[in-house]
Amino acid sequence: MSRTDVGETLREMWETRPARPRDGRQVAGVAAGIARRYDIDPVLVRVGFVVAAFSGIGAALYIAGWILLPDGPADPAAPRAGRPRTWLVIALAIAAAITMGTVFGGNGPDVILPLLVVAALLYLLHRSRGDRATRTADAPTVATPMTAPGPSPVADGTGAAGSTEPPVAPPAWDPLGAAPFAWDLPEPSPPPAEPPPRRLPVTPVTLGVALIAGSATAVIMMLGGMLTLANLDVLCGVVLAVLGAGLVVGAFLRTGRGLIPFALLLSALTWALVAAPLDRWQGDGYGELVAAPTTVAALQPSYERGAGEIDLDLRNLDLAVPPDGNTSPVRTRISMGAGDVTVRVPPAADVTVTARAGLGDVRFDRLEDDGPDAHVQVIDDLGTDGVRSGRPLAIDIDAGLADVEVRRG
Template identity: 85%
Template sequence: MSRTDVGETLREMWETRPSRPRDDRQVAGVAAAIARRYDIDPVLVRVGFVVAAFSGIGAALYIAGWILLPDTPVDPAGPRPNRPRTWLVVALAIAAAVTMGSVFGGNGPDWILPLLAVAGLLYLLHRSRGDRHARAAEAPTVAAPMAAPMAAGPSLVKEPTGAAGSTEPPVNPPAWDPLGAAPFAWDLPEPSPPAEPPPRRLPVTPVTLGLALIAGSATAVIMMVSGTLTLANVAVLCGVVLTVLGAGLVVGAFLRSGRGLIPFALLLSALTWTLVAAPVDRWQGDGYGELVAAPATVGAMQTSYERGAGEIDLDLSKLDLAVQPDGNTNPVRTRISMGAGDVTVRVPPTADLTLTARAGFGDVRFGDQEDGGPDAHVQVIDDLGTDGVRSGRALVIDIDAGLADVEVRRG
């Protein structure tokens, strides 16, 4: 495939971009527009936006589609458009705020790779189904036959023949009277055939839920037998069930069924994402509640401070880091682990600090450095403090938190 083919395809994608319909929209009609353009189920597109939201770019992509895809003009004679649901608009606004913070406040590779994946999928979709728009436009229009003037009504009295302006009765009996027993009613219209029953939809939802339950149970049994069923591996079990639900949604999108799987998939996706962002193993610290410590000497400082949930307030501002007469200049190290809660650490103003702070979901701050959202991370290497000179023993702090706010400050 040459560069010319790629450029031509991109130009065609822009020129044939669909309009957002007014009759099948949940928020702004972006998913419905893409689905109609490429002749696929809109549920599949909406699920794609939800999956993209967990990678941090879903809301931004939807807003971009809202801006770039034109709105269908209002037809005064057509039905009134569906107004966006308030809770959906609010949810989209919240997701957009989180997305913008993740995209512009996080690391580049965290959102560039999902964005390239979405662009590649859209490109392949246009290459395989881009002619659906042209086929619909070139489809010949079949003119409806002109309806015959409707008579005032059938008469049960046989009109005399031979008179001027009279109508000759049918010679052959109609299909509904093969024996010719009622010639006076042969001018009645043919009875319409019975209406065909609507096509039966395949039970995608119950079958997929049953398969998901079987897959989850089998995975749990295997993990129990192998001894790997722990709180830290709950995300793996949820991922297996979520994979089965995702496969059911894809199959249901092509069979026009399976929409009942969407609530289960959304709830399980949120749970799985939470377990991955803030692993449960970080919640297995040494107890719960508030931990307050203010060691003044290196001997009084512990090598680790842990809490499953609660608050850790570690005051090291009075810690003596001067080199002792024994000449030990090794760095002073400590580790802080928090499952869910707040972590506050104060360090001496002039201490030589090396800091690594991570949070599965939350905010991490040190001075003018700050990161937030999922996988927040701040790293400081060899910060010399307010005096700007190397002095005393270096202080090395490692903070590992799950669902927490972490703040490290001097003084």
């Protein structure tokens, strides 16, 4: 495929961009317009926007379509379109604000790959179905009833010929009025209506294939010793891929809408497992853990909680170099499934911090990161005095759904 072909396709995509219809819209008609342009199920397009929202670009793409796609002409015969649902507009605005905050907050490169994927999908969709724009069918021509040619002599009440009656409209079976002598015959019965075309069972077949694929994947992972909580997102991903394929097939066959609830629930579960893996929830118990060691011997190698709160106070920890001259770092690790982690370190200590949260907020002094896969790393921070002294302190924090804060003093 040459560069000229790509440019020609992009130009055609812009010139034949769909209008947003006034009927069948949920918010602004972006999904309905795209679906009618390429003759696919609008539910598939709406599901695509929802899936794109998990990558942080769904709301921005919808607003871009709202701006770039023209509003469809009003049809006087069509029912008046209702106003957009208020809660949908509010949710769209909140999602768009989060998207803009993600882009301008330093995570702009994270949305480049999803944008490229969406652009490639739109390009391929236009290449395969660009000639399937929905055309409005011509209005059927209504035949004007014809009357019998000329007056027909009939007998009046006295039996005399020559009186006439008003012409009678021909029946439906003789629209040309060719056999007026047989108009008094009963109308022929209409042919039996054809049964509606049978829709393929996309929903049950896809659910069955997803169940088989999930079971086979679980057996393979079990035999390989990989079926653990940490790899549960892989199993969900396989099932989600089958459901996604069923939705695509169903969109072209205009069926399979029963898969949408399953796909949305599994998408949310898979995203949560990727953002906060279950292996981070395997801490030592639940509840509050408070510790304030003052000696290196009293400092535990790790502090763990499945859910709750960890408050580790290291401000009085003795980090002086011992008589044997050991200057190796003093290390500790914190693991939290869901909750809050607070660590206080001496103001002048030499600190190295690596803190991660699957979903939450991570802070160290003025450094902060939030959202999915929040991460803050500080190497060899010399503290308030700016002088290397004593044994360095190395803290590794691994959390799932949590707020993590490391501060001095």
